Amino acid sequence: MFRTALRNVLAHKARLLMTVLAVMLGVAFVSGTLVFTNTISDAYQKSSAKGFDRVDVAVQPEYQDSEGDKVGKRAELSRALLDRAAGVPGAASATGVVTGFTAVAGKDGKLVGGDWQSAGGNYWGTKDARYPLVSGHAPHGSGEVLLDSKTAERAGYKVGDTVRLSVDGPVLTPKLAGVFTTDDGNVAAGGSLALFDTPTAQTLFGKKGTFDEIDVRASAGTSQSALKAALDKALPSHLVETTTGKRLADDQAEAISASMSGLRQMLLVFAGIALFVGTFIIANTFTMLVAQRTRELALMRAVGASRRQVTRSVLIEAFAVGAVAGATGLAAGVGIGAGLRSLLGSFGASVPDGPLVISLGTVLTALAVGVLVTMLAAWLPGRRAAKIPPVAAMSSVHAKATTKSLVLRNTLGALFSAAGVAAVLMGTTMDADAAEGPMGLGAVSLIIGVFILTPLLSRPLIAAAAPVLRVFGVAGKLARQNSVRNPRRTAATASALMIGLTLITGMTVMAGSLQTSIDKMASSAIRADYVVSMANRGPLSPGVATKLAAADGVTASSPLRNGESRIDGTTEYLTGVNGPVIGKLTDLKVDDGSFTVGGTRVVVDQDTAKDHGWRAGSAFTAHFEDGKARRLTVAGVYEGNDMISGIMLDNEVLTPHLTDPADMQVMVKTADGASDAAKDRLERALGTNPAVKVQDKQDISNDIAKMFTLMLNMVYGLLGMAVLVAVLGVVNTLAMSVFERAQEIGMLRAIGLDRRSVKRMVRLESLVISLFGGVLGIGLGVFFGWAAGELLSTKMPTYELVLPWGRMAVFLLLAGTVGILAALWPARRAARLNMLAAIKAE
16 A cells, blocks of 8 residues: 555656645745744844853842832932942942934935934943944044944944934034944844943933943852842842843843744744645645546455555655655745845845754754645545445446535534624624634634635626626636536635635735724824924934924924823823913814813823823822922813823923923924925924934824835735645646546537637636635625724724725736636646547546
8 A cells, every 4th residue: 555655646746746836835934934033033142142241240220119109210320339339349340331322324314224223322441342443442522422333334434524413303413433343233133333432421311420231240250140149239229130141141032032933923824824725725636636546446445455544545645745845845945044034134134144043843843844734634535535435436426425415514614604703793892902812713713614615605606707708608608617516626726715815805904994094093183284203202302392493484383291190199191292382283082171281280081081080170189200299180181092192281380390301202383384395494403313203194194004014015925925825726726627527628629619719718717716716805804804993993993994995806806817827737738638538538
C-alpha cells in the first residue's frame, strides 16, 4: 500500500502541483512571518542591550500616588541625590540623564526622523562613552548642540552649521558643535538624537536642576546586585527605585518581544486565512483524485485491502505532498522574511543590522503546518473512499450523494448559520469589550454555516445568471449546467474566494464608515479654522499660543491647557481654555445649562457629570497640584466626544496653580476662514517649524483616518495571498473537471462544437463560479461591517454606516477577472483535446 501510494503521487504530478502551490503559499506566509518578526526582534534586542552595557544600576524617580485631596506627582532626582549615588561603596561613577522630544529640521526644512522618534538628551562630557564623538567638540551653553552621525548625514549638516530644531514649539537655532555615533535602537530605526550640555537640556525639557534617571557604574569586583543593595540602603526608598542593568535589558527585550507579538499575530492570522482557503483546494483535489481512482481502489478492496489501508494510502499521498509543500514553503518563507525586512527600508524605516534568524521552531512549524494541513484536508476524502463497497465502486453507483446526506448537510448548515447570526446580533447589543468573544465566534460560525449551505445556495444563485448565459448560446447553457452538476465541488471552489472577499469587504465598509464619522466629528465639534499641535502630540510652550493670538488675520484663539486635580477623592484632569472665546471655537451640544466658561463657572462633559452626579448649578471643590483648592460651579453639561471632553475652566483660574504650564493644542479662528494663505501666515508666525502641525478640520480628519487607511492597505495586501490561493483553487478545479469530462468534451466536439465554443464554455463556467463566491463574500462582508459598526456606534455617536458601492462593484469585477484568468489554461487544454482519444477515454 505504501508503494502504491507513492506511485499515485508520482503518477499525478501535474494535478498535485496546484495543491503543492496552495499549501506552499500558506506555509511560506507562516514561515516568512516567523523569520521576519524573529529577525527584527533579535536585531532590536541586541541593539537595545548594547545601550545597557554601561549601566549597572539605574536610579529612577518613584511616583507619589494621589490620595485624599493631594495630587500625586513624580519625585525629583536632584544633584544631591546624584552625588550621594556616586559616593555609595562599590560605585565607580554616576551619570545624570535628561531626555525629551527634540525635532530636528533638515536644510530643506522638513522633519528628520519620525514624529515619535525625534529624541533629545544631555551630553555628560568627553568621558561619556555612550556617545563617542567622531568630529567636533562637546556642546557648551544653549547655543551649541550635537547630532548623531546618521541624522547629520540625512539632514546635510556639518560641524559649524546652524541647526533648526524645536523642543516644545519655538524654533531654536544652535550651532552644530560635533557629531557622535550611537547604537541607540531609536536612531537605528530611523529616528534622530540631539544632545545638549546638561544645564541646557534641563532647561529645555523642564527639568531645571533635576534628572530623569541616574545611571550608576559599578567598580571592579562589585556585582550589579551588590551595587543595587548598597544604593537601596543609601537612597530614600520613598523617592526612588533602583533596577539593575541586566533587569532593564531583560525588560526591554520583553517589551520588544511583546510589541512584535502583535505584528506576528496579525500576520499569522492572514497566513491562517490563506491556509484555511488552501484547505478547500486540498480537499477538492483529493476528492477528485480519489473519485478518478474509484475502480482502482475498489479492485484493491476486492483483493484484500482493508478500509484502514485505503484511508492510509490516501494519507500517505497527502503526507508526501505536504512534506514537499512544507519544505518549499520554508525556503520561500526565508525569502519573504528577507524581503519584508528590505521593504521596511524602502518605506524609510531603518532596522539595526543583524543576520536572518531561522530558528528550529520556525523550521518545525513550517513542516508541521504543511504536513498536518494537507493530511487533515485529505482525511475526509480518503475515509469516504474507503467506505464505498467494492461492487458499488466498480459500477459507479456511488457517484451521487444520498438524500439523507444532503438533508443532514443542509440542516447542519442552517443550524451553524442561525447560531452565527444570533451571536453576532447579540454582540451588537453588548459592551464593546464583552462583545469581542460572541461576535468573533458568531462570525466563524456563520462563515462555516454558509460554507456548508453553499451547495444548496449554488443552484438558485447560478440559475439567476441563466438569462445572461443564454446570450452565449450552447456554450452558455452548458456552462450553467456544468456549474451546478457537482454542487459540492462548486461550493468548495467558490468558498475559497468567498472568505477573502468577506474580509476585504467587511474592512472596507468599516474604514469608509469610520472616515465619514471622523469627518462629521471634526466638523460638528470644532468651529475653529485651525488646530495647532506638536508633531508628537506632546506639550506646546505657552509662547506658541501668544504668537498665534498676535498673528495677522487671527480673530479668536484659545490654548487647551491640561492640569491634574483631585475632586471628591478621585483624580480628574482639567482643561484650561480662553473662557470668553471658547464658545466661538467649539460647537458642542449642551444638554443642561449653558456653555459658559469664566471665573468659577465651568462646563463638564456628560460622562464626568454622570460619575459625580452633577447637573447645571452643582458646585464642587477642585484641589490643584500646588495643594490649593477652589470652589467651582457647573454652568452646563455638554456632549463630549473623542476630540473634546472633560472639565473646562478658564486659564486665568487654572494656570496660577500649575508648576510648568504647557498646552496640548491651540484652536485658532481667522478672519477669512481656512485657506492656504491663512495657513501659511500661521506657519510663518511660528517660524516655519517642522515640529508644529497647523491643521484644518480636513487635515485633522485625515490624520486620524491615516491609521485606518494604512491598516486597510495592509489588509488588502495580505488578503491578496488568500485570493491568489483561491485562483489556484479555481484553476485546479477546472483542470480536473476538464479531465473528468474528457469523454463528454470529445463527444461535443464530434457533434459540432468548435474549439472556440469549448473555450467559452469553460471560461463561462469559471466566471459563474467566481461571481457566485464574490456575491456571497460581499454579502457576508457587508453584514459583518454593519455589525462591527453597531458596536462602534456606542462609543462614537457620529458613527454612520456607509456602503462603498463603487469599491464593492470593483470587488465583484475582481472576482469575475479571477474567474476568467483562472480558466485560461483549463480552457486551452479542453479545446486541444483529441476528440477520438477523448471519446475512447475511460
